[in-house]
Amino acid sequence: MQLDTDFMTRHIPDFVHAAGLSLSIGGIAILLSLSVACIYSAILFFQVPILKGFVRAHVEVARNTPLLIQLFFLYYGLPSIGIKLSSMTVVFIAMTFLGGGYFTEVFRSGLDAVTKTQAESGLALGLSRMQLFRYVIMPQAFRISIPALFANFIFLLKETTIVSAVAVPELLYTTTSYISLYYKTYEMLLMMTICYLIIFLPLSFLLSCIERRYQYGTHGH
Amino acid sequence: MTEALVKLQNLKKAFDKHTVLNGINLEVAKGEVVVILGPSGCGKSTLLRCINGLEIVQGGNIIFQGKDITSDKKSWQQVRQSIGMVFQSYHLFPHMTVMENILLGPLKVQKRSKAEATADAERLLDRVGLLSKKDAYPRQLSGGQQQRIAIVRALCMYPEVMLFDEVTAALDPEMVKEVLDVMLDLAKQGMTMLIVTHEMNFARAVADRIIFMDQGEIREMASPDEFFTNPQSERAQQFLNQFFEVETGKGRDGK
Numbered sequence: 001m002q003l004d005t006d007f008m009t010r011h012i013p014d015f016v017h018a019a020g021l022s023l024s025i026g027g028i029a030i031l032l033s034l035s036v037a038c039i040y041s042a043i044l045f046f047q048v049p050i051l052k053g054f055v056r057a058h059v060e061v062a063r064n065t066p067l068l069i070q071l072f073f074l075y076y077g078l079p080s081i082g083i084k085l086s087s088m089t090v091v092f093i094a095m096t097f098l099g100g101g102y103f104t105e106v107f108r109s110g111l112d113a114v115t116k117t118q119a120e121s122g123l124a125l126g127l128s129r130m131q132l133f134r135y136v137i138m139p140q141a142f143r144i145s146i147p148a149l150f151a152n153f154i155f156l157l158k159e160t161t162i163v164s165a166v167a168v169p170e171l172l173y174t175t176t177s178y179i180s181l182y183y184k185t186y187e188m189l190l191m192m193t194i195c196y197l198i199i200f201l202p203l204s205f206l207l208s209c210i211e212r213r214y215q216y217g218t219h220g221h
Numbered sequence: 222m223t224e225a226l227v228k229l230q231n232l233k234k235a236f237d238k239h240t241v242l243n244g245i246n247l248e249v250a251k252g253e254v255v256v257i258l259g260p261s262g263c264g265k266s267t268l269l270r271c272i273n274g275l276e277i278v279q280g281g282n283i284i285f286q287g288k289d290i291t292s293d294k295k296s297w298q299q300v301r302q303s304i305g306m307v308f309q310s311y312h313l314f315p316h317m318t319v320m321e322n323i324l325l326g327p328l329k330v331q332k333r334s335k336a337e338a339t340a341d342a343e344r345l346l347d348r349v350g351l352l353s354k355k356d357a358y359p360r361q362l363s364g365g366q367q368q369r370i371a372i373v374r375a376l377c378m379y380p381e382v383m384l385f386d387e388v389t390a391a392l393d394p395e396m397v398k399e400v401l402d403v404m405l406d407l408a409k410q411g412m413t414m415l416i417v418t419h420e421m422n423f424a425r426a427v428a429d430r431i432i433f434m435d436q437g438e439i440r441e442m443a444s445p446d447e448f449f450t451n452p453q454s455e456r457a458q459q460f461l462n463q464f465f466e467v468e469t470g471k472g473r474d475g476k
Contacts, residue, residue, distance in 0.1 A: 121312035126302035
């Protein structure tokens, strides 16, 4: 088999552009999901009535339905009841819905992992529940959550491939379009794989470095 | 006798159906050191935890400085500032330095100025011989050091009374002394203290009054000399014998 390297080189700018789009969608989705998860974990920690039921329901739905279905529901389902959203809006809502649910679970297990005695120790000092959460529980829970949180960052970034299903020209969409236009299947798949590796290998490395730094600060006696 | 600082009236506490405290009556005067002894599971730790609201009681009253605080959730947060508590396993905050641990209460709860609170913390740290450790993290310190820091953390709030819940039980024998010395020192300065411990010699040395508990009730209340030389109840005699048998035991060959 002969690879058409000329064709590949010519399309590098397209792939760079698509990779940028993939990364921005993923990055923004991560930030939105983090914000949602922070609010949700506070609701769970303070056991806010009604809202905590809502949070639990969201987490369960997000974790137990495929992202593709969530996306289709928003993209094809909502217009039938008169709500029409742009594909980008749909993408961010769907990814935040998914990411928010997963990140909340990560934070929740982090909060659970902070021992009850830490809370008692803080309360004995006269801290309010809010101060206890802010100064004692949250910083520790966050550190505990970091490894699982980073794994979920990568997971969410990879999930961006799904949004090709609603015609957002990210990496996978770009690849499949060129394949159907020029039948350069191997070249395009190779380009896509290289793009993902260029994004994910350094990112994984960076995240595990940060992880190690934090672990160094937390463990050992 | 002056008005009691802490007064417990018919205090009752149960976990599900298991009664832990069965009608405790106790008055602690300002400046008094009360040591609570008793077998495991007799309710002595639970009693301490009830006094600063970490456990919710099912019956009776807790009166602190003449005010009934039993079921007023709002005032617990206020009251805890005046009740210092030290735990068996120190419970320092692992993500904060020694100084940050000590200053959290004074700065965030009492809203004191940083300069004043820091000066205070340094003075107290110096008193327990740990000023040089103020920027260390808890994990870098020995158990005995951590426990002394925990005492300083409680003291820096200017508590009216200090509760000590088996504070030397998790320590190596060599570190027990450094912690007990700090407590003796506090007692000499007139701090009101309630101490749960299994260190009998220390109990005898530090206490103004000994309380012996069993099965959720106070069985004996006496001066240390009276209690250790002439315990009234059979249960207390048995309890003390256990300790002295071990302490004076002759090992495998003795009889």
